[in-house]
Amino acid sequence: MSRFEESAPARGGFSFDLCKRNEMLMQKGLKPSSYLKTGTTIVGLVFQDGVILGADTRATEGPIVADKNCEKIHYMAPNIYCCGAGTAADTEAVTDMVSSQLKLHRFHTGRESRVVTALTLLKSHLFSYQGHVSAALVLGGVDVTGPHLHTIYPHGSTDTLPFATMGSGSLAAMAIFESKYREGLTRDEGVKLVAEAICSGIFNDLGSGSNVDVCVITKGNREYLRNYMLPNPRTYVSEKGYSFSKKTEVLLTKITPLRELVEVIEGGDAMEE
């Protein structure tokens, strides 16, 4: 049908054609599918030698915790990391995309990536989607021009700050930062403050929980401290263990050997030109 071809998006970007259909279905009683959100507390601060990023590890799907230990601190470049809050798919996709773009850019220029490059790539992508890509990010890194920390909002606006918090737990974490942050913190003081801010989000915000991830970035070095703190251990594990009913009895054990290993001999025929 010619009308079908007309409505196919010629340029890139979202096509909102199915929105009317979805509305009609919802009116008829179909519940819309929920998406995985990272309720989240994410923070970043600048200390004397670089930046420290922190995040909680809870991913929620409505009122249910879908992932108790997800990774919210995403790799962008060896010297740049990015925490993401909002829709988990959006933060993953946008940070992966910009990370690849940065790698290509590094090959092209032969230089270490700069934080402002990542910032501009992220903000122009988010702005062009007018806030529909629900990714709120805390971007931090150290490059030749020094340590940088930025926040990026879903609509594409950015702020440059010495300390920043984002996500549903941002108010709890910001309270900690506003009372205890000062310039020129040492590494240990900085990590302690970041962990405290994330814990504040974990314990006071329903959308954040589980463990604390920390990432310390300094000139020429970064330490990704996955599960730096585990303040929510599973306290009681039943000693009896779990017993399964007879229905799961083993009926048959059959071992099928795989084919024999094939050995590759080096110095075979050279490839033809």
Place this chain on the structure above:
Amino acid sequence: MDSIYNDLNAPHSMGTTIIGVTYDGGVVLGADSRTSTGMYVANRASDKITQLTDNVYICRSGSAADSQVLSDYVRYYLHQHTIQLGQPATVKVAANLVRMVSYNNKNMLQTGLIVGGWDKYEGGKIYGIPLGGTLLEQPFTIGGSGSSYLYGFFDQVWKEGMTQDEAEKLVVKAVSLAIARDGASGGVVRTVTINKDGVSRKFFPGNTLPLWHEELEAKDSLLDGFSAASPEPMVS
């Protein structure tokens, strides 16, 4: 209708008070520093006065994202224009570029701007570019949500041919007044003075701003009660 609850998914907007004032020899631009997301202050120390060229600056209000992207585009166009022209761009050209982008995308953008600068042809000039994309050259102009509280003030106090000192003091006084009355404005006051000698940035922290309307220092506050002796019971 705005929800009273924290809507952290609300677009980042700059409630704002922005001011641009000409004086004898140049211009003074002033702004507050509050960026809000719904009812939460996302950045209490933002810089709303952005550089377009060496001699032209722009005050941004409204949607943070829209105004940032617009300034980035105009900075890029002006850079190209300066290269092609071979000399610094005039304030009029900068303001017109801002107006072109603002007007041609009026359906999508939500940002009010003030362009101010100094060039050797016209001297110090201020241009106001409000929401629809009009361009208005004015001796002074105010913008943002806090400006509502300043119209009467400026009608009373404005005069032509002020000195640089008078103009700076006027701008700081005006922004402080607006911060006192407008919930969406706050933080610190930033000013940028542009004249033939160049650009100078000034910063006024919130606690140094003049108090208004007979605001007194906190006394008889509840906090005093904890350290002071307990009060005498009232005798009727």
